[in-house]
Amino acid sequence: xxxxxxxxxxxxxxxxxxxxxxxxxxxxxxxxxxxxxxxxxxxxxxxxxxxxxxxxxxxxxxxxxxxxxxxxxxxxxxxxxxxxxxxxxxxxxxxxxxxxxxxxxxxxxxxxxxxxxxxxxxxxxxxxxxxxxxxxxxxxxxxxxxxxxxxxxxxxxxxxxxxxxxxxxxxxxxxxxxxxxxxxxxxxxxxxxxxxxxxxxxxxxxxxxxxxxxxxxxxxxxxxxxxxxxxxxxxxxxxxxxxxxxxxxxxxxxxxxxxxxxxxxxxxxxx
Amino acid sequence: xxxxxxxxxxxxxxxxxxxxxxxxxxxxxxxxxxxxxxxxxxxxxxxxxxxxxxxxxxxxxxxxxxxxxxxxxxxxxxxxxxxxxxxxxxxxxxxxxxxxxxxxxxxxxxxxxxxxxxxxxxxxxxxxxxxxxxxxxxxxxxxxxxxxxxxxxxxxxxxxxxxxxxxxxxxxxxxxxxxxxxxxxxxxxxxxxxxxxxxxxxxxxxxxxxxxxxxxxxxxxxxxxxxxxxxxxxxxxxxxxxxxxxxxxxxxxxxxxxxxxxxxxxxxxxxxxxxxxxxxxxxxxxxxxxxxxxxxxxxxxxxxxxxxxxxxxxxxxxxxxxx
Numbered sequence: 389x390x391x392x393x394x395x396x397x398x399x400x401x402x403x404x405x406x407x408x409x410x411x412x413x414x415x416x417x418x419x420x421x422x423x424x425x426x427x428x429x430x431x432x433x434x435x436x437x438x439x440x441x442x443x444x445x446x447x448x449x450x451x452x453x454x455x456x457x458x459x460x461x462x463x464x465x466x467x468x469x470x471x472x473x474x475x476x477x478x479x480x481x482x483x484x485x486x487x488x489x490x491x492x493x494x495x496x497x498x499x500x501x502x503x504x505x506x507x508x509x510x511x512x513x514x515x516x517x518x519x520x521x522x523x524x525x526x527x528x529x530x531x532x533x534x535x536x537x538x539x540x541x542x543x544x545x546x547x548x549x550x551x552x553x554x555x556x557x558x559x560x561x562x563x564x565x566x567x568x569x570x571x572x573x574x575x576x577x578x579x580x581x582x583x584x585x586x587x588x589x590x591x592x593x594x595x596x597x598x599x600x601x602x603x604x605x606x607x608x609x610x611x612x613x614x615x616x617x618x619x620x621x622x623x624x625x626x627x628x629x630x631x632x633x634x635x636x637x638x639x640x641x642x643x644x645x646x647x648x649x650x651x652x653x654x655x656x657x658x659x
Numbered sequence: 660x661x662x663x664x665x666x667x668x669x670x671x672x673x674x675x676x677x678x679x680x681x682x683x684x685x686x687x688x689x690x691x692x693x694x695x696x697x698x699x700x701x702x703x704x705x706x707x708x709x710x711x712x713x714x715x716x717x718x719x720x721x722x723x724x725x726x727x728x729x730x731x732x733x734x735x736x737x738x739x740x741x742x743x744x745x746x747x748x749x750x751x752x753x754x755x756x757x758x759x760x761x762x763x764x765x766x767x768x769x770x771x772x773x774x775x776x777x778x779x780x781x782x783x784x785x786x787x788x789x790x791x792x793x794x795x796x797x798x799x800x801x802x803x804x805x806x807x808x809x810x811x812x813x814x815x816x817x818x819x820x821x822x823x824x825x826x827x828x829x830x831x832x833x834x835x836x837x838x839x840x841x842x843x844x845x846x847x848x849x850x851x852x853x854x855x856x857x858x859x860x861x862x863x864x865x866x867x868x869x870x871x872x873x874x875x876x877x878x879x880x881x882x883x884x885x886x887x888x889x890x891x892x893x894x895x896x897x898x899x900x901x902x903x904x905x906x907x908x909x910x911x912x913x914x915x916x917x918x919x920x921x922x923x924x925x926x927x928x929x930x931x932x933x934x935x936x937x938x939x940x941x942x943x944x945x946x947x948x949x950x951x952x953x954x955x956x957x958x959x960x961x962x963x964x965x966x967x968x969x970x971x972x973x974x975x976x977x978x979x980x981x982x
Binding site for chain 2: 428528554556580630631633647
């Protein structure tokens with residue numbers, strides 16, 4: 389995976405360039421977008437934003453065919469929401485046919501969204517459909533991330549450390565949207581810091597489309613440098629290793645003499 | 660005690676009370692150490708409360724007098740113990756040695772028993788990532804994971820971690836020897852504060868969660884390392900941010916204060932979550948104010964500056980996993 393990764397990350401650009409040079413109907417492989425709200429807290433506004441027509445249109449424009457929504461306990465309400473918007477155009481007198489949702493017959497959690505207008509760019513000419521899949525939680529998240537990365541897609545999630553870590557270790561492009569309702573609004577800081585380091589793209593509720601546009605323009609993750617390169621870093625900048633810290637503490641507590649012997653007595657007592 | 664009956668009765672009540680406390684203590688944590696600790700604390704309590712009884716005025720009823728004296732004695736013991744434990748915290752040079760590249764060889768102690776608290780979602784993920792990052796071959800290690808109940812995610816991540824530790828070590832050492840991974844077990848507890856829970860209802864659930872946490876700190880595993888002495892208490896307790904983590908470490912501290920655990924054991928490691936960039940989390944602040952952690956590590960330089968903590972860099976593994 390480590391070897392393949394740069395190519396998968398760059399493929400959207402390369403393919404887009406190829407398609408632009410030859411105006412035939414050869415379109416790049418369909419991409420998968422993954423929206424997750426994490427395991428612990430719920431984040432309804434992110435889900436509501438990600439099924440808004442503006443965002444879905446933008447996804448289609450950028451060549452996405454598949455949207456996976458991980459909704460946690462909200463899966464019922466999101467399903468109902470999609471259901472109601474998929475039935476409303478058929479019933480006479482209700483809202484305009486703007487919402488192009490329809491329910492897929494055979495797998496239960498699947499919906500289709502059809503872009504109402506013609507897709508704008510020539511890159512993806514004959515594609516107006518997006519499959520939406522809802523699920524409460526994933527059996528094994530890293531494998532879903534891998535599927536998303538392999539298709540060249542983007543991961544949209546809350547700015548929780550678990551999701552960001554999964555995105556980084558999976559090599560995914562990520563849009564981190566801070567959940568402002570959590571304790572001390574700490575996700576704001578997290579999204580800002582990781583955005584500054586170029587490890588994720590910082591998103592905002594209500595401005596998801598902009599974040600997606602930006603993320604599509606910068607497909608190569610700058611974050612592959614493995615440790616922070618900030619000023620005043622530790623030598624080596626790799627970060628302390630937890631198991632070393634634990635080992636040293638356990639040894640110094642249980643057998644101080646042996647610990648001093650290992651470290652070297654003069655070092656232990658210096659400064 | 661020249662005025663006869665009253666003073667004598669007070670003595671008896673103090674002794675009866677502390678004897679009861681000792682008995683209760685021995686029941687909760689059976690073992691040689693707890694009996695010794697009980698005896699020692701009992702003697703201290705009796706001495707201190709008899710001293711307090713002499714100072715307290717005689718005009719108030721004797722029962723209230725005794726209760727006050729016992730309370731004063733207990734507070735003095737706890738305060739004294741607290742200060743003693745703080746004085747004997749780990750030498751900062753221990754951490755400095757690790758920063759300078761010292762890699763400890765822990766095979767010289769019989770069993771290296773470490774307790775890891777897996778909170779929820781991100782905390783669990785970070786903790787497992789830190790453990791896995793560079794797991795050394797450690798045949799004498801026993802890892803105890805404390806999982807907050809109703810959290811199937813943590814259990815799944817823990818199983819994943821143990822599996823990958825095995826795979827990593829097999830690859831690294833080029834031999835098929837699962838014995839080098841050491842052993843592990845896990846305990847389930849109720850978590851002390853759910854996300855969005857109000858603080859006043861959190862107080863009660865926190866108190867409820869102390870009993871299983873205490874069991875997790877004192878319990879022996881169902882199987883044992885043959886031919887090795889099981890330590891009286893875990894060597895290290897590691898937590899990284901969930902509220903239950905502070906309760907756990909506070910219990911660990913208390914065990915050292917009342918001599919339920921040897922002074923060299925129950926070293927407390929707190930690693931602030933990767934999500935905290937400028938301000939400490941509530942749990943982090945509690946550790947900061949009480950100052951009970953032997954090692955307090957943060958993963959962002961700004962945070963280290965703001966609170967005067969040790970900047971450790973990214974302790975989690977952010978490199979893309981090869982598959």
